[in-house]
Amino acid sequence: MLRRRALAGLLLAFAALPPRQAGAAVTAATLAAEEGDARLVLTLPAGARWRVTATARPRRLVVETPGSAWRGPQRLPAAGPVRGGRVEGGRLLLDLAVPVTIRRASETGGRLVIDIAPGTAAAFARLADRTLAEGGRPAASLPLVVLDPGHGGRDPGTIGRGGTQEKGIVLAAAQELKRVLEAGGRCRVAMTRSGDRFVPLGQRVEFARRRDAALFVSLHADSAPGARGASVYTLGEGSDALATALARRENLADRAGGLRLPSVPAEVQAILLSLMRAETRAGSARMARLVVEELGEDVPLLPNTHRNAGFVVLKAPEIPSVLVEMGFLSHPLDEAALRRPEHRAKVARALGRAINGWLARADRPEALAAAPG
Numbered sequence: 056m057l058r059r060r061a062l063a064g065l066l067l068a069f070a071a072l073p074p075r076q077a078g079a080a081v082t083a084a085t086l087a088a089e090e091g092d093a094r095l096v097l098t099l100p101a102g103a104r105w106r107v108t109a110t111a112r113p114r115r116l117v118v119e120t121p122g123s124a125w126r127g128p129q130r131l132p133a134a135g136p137v138r139g140g141r142v143e144g145g146r147l148l149l150d151l152a153v154p155v156t157i158r159r160a161s162e163t164g165g166r167l168v169i170d171i172a173p174g175t176a177a178a179f180a181r182l183a184d185r186t187l188a189e190g191g192r193p194a195a196s197l198p199l200v201v202l203d204p205g206h207g208g209r210d211p212g213t214i215g216r217g218g219t220q221e222k223g224i225v226l227a228a229a230q231e232l233k234r235v236l237e238a239g240g241r242c243r244v245a246m247t248r249s250g251d252r253f254v255p256l257g258q259r260v261e262f263a264r265r266r267d268a269a270l271f272v273s274l275h276a277d278s279a280p281g282a283r284g285a286s287v288y289t290l291g292e293g294s295d296a297l298a299t300a301l302a303r304r305e306n307l308a309d310r311a312g313g314l315r316l317p318s319v320p321a322e323v324q325a326i327l328l329s330l331m332r333a334e335t336r337a338g339s340a341r342m343a344r345l346v347v348e349e350l351g352e353d354v355p356l357l358p359n360t361h362r363n364a365g366f367v368v369l370k371a372p373e374i375p376s377v378l379v380e381m382g383f384l385s386h387p388l389d390e391a392a393l394r395r396p397e398h399r400a401k402v403a404r405a406l407g408r409a410i411n412g413w414l415a416r417a418d419r420p421e422a423l424a425a426a427p428g
């Protein structure tokens with residue numbers, strides 16, 4: 056059986072030049088047909104992180120290697136159920152001719168082997184937008200940033216005059232931001248939704264709390280009559296009518312925003328909560344300042360850019376949280392800008408700088424303690 060692998064004339068090996076600079080990288084990749092399956096082999100540092108996810112539309116597998124740059128080939132030929140591969144944004148995209156399953160995925164000694172076999176459409180549909188396989192050293196020391204693309208599924212969010220749906224724009228922006236952050240290698244990233252799925256507000260907060268997130272960033276592009284430009288919100292009494300109205304509308308997405316605290320006596324709970332909140336508030340405010348600074352470099356801002364509001368998704372008592380309105384889909388100029396991938400990439404890079412800046416300071420408690428507010 057193994058001998059017949061030689062028949063797979065599709066096997067093409069691309070040995071990349073050795074990287075000039077030190078730094079983790081994928082240095083080679085091959086894709087070969089084998090008994091009707093496809094075998095993907097990546098050469099990367101032993102123990103490096105990797106992950107395979109699936110998307111239904113387009114039907115595709117996505118291979119990511121967070122923390123390792125891609126220095127392998129930019130394209131891979133068709134093999135078995137795989138129509139071909141290409142590298143985009145540091146990830147390998149495998150376009151599929153038919154639904155597939157992962158038969159095997161494991162890494163030893165810097166050789167990651169992923170066997171992809173034809174599967175049923177029903178099984179593949181269940182895999183879409185999920186992680187199928189992953190490995191590598193858990194980067195446990197890296198802080199986790201939770202990105203929360205607003206709305207989803209039956210809740211489209213704001214719909215612009217040109218028909219743009221907020222749920223799609225914020226998901227695309229969050230995915231871009233995730234790529235930016237993972238390429239930076241300073242944090243792990245998780246998303247409260249990675250597809251067009253309705254997630255109740257309370258579950259978004261719980262998602263971050265269960266994972267012990269260091270930072271929670273919610274992304275929106277809502278409507279506000281006449282307003283234009285990006286803005287950022289932290290939890291508080293509504294600082295103005297616009298902020299209050301935005302929060303009220305967002306919170307209507309569901310009413311189950313309750314918080315659960317560990318089972319400790321009520322008085323201990325109250326003390327814990329107020330301590331956490333003071334620190335959390337300071338962390339949220341610092342993040343908001345960085346977001347304003349970085350976004351202001353690149354995109355138009357709403358005057359009075361940092362505002363307070365009672366958004367349910369900002370209510371995790373122990374996790375600094377901000378909600379970024381990347382612009383307002385109710386404004387034709389913002390809508391036109393947010394539809395453009397290049398504009399979203401610009402926003403993502405600015406937010407990436409803010410988040411990395413925030414994390415760099417969070418690593419040094421003395422700097423945090425010295426920070427005002």
Ligand SMILES: [Zn+2]
Nearest residue numbers: 205212275277
């Ligand atoms: Zn929204």
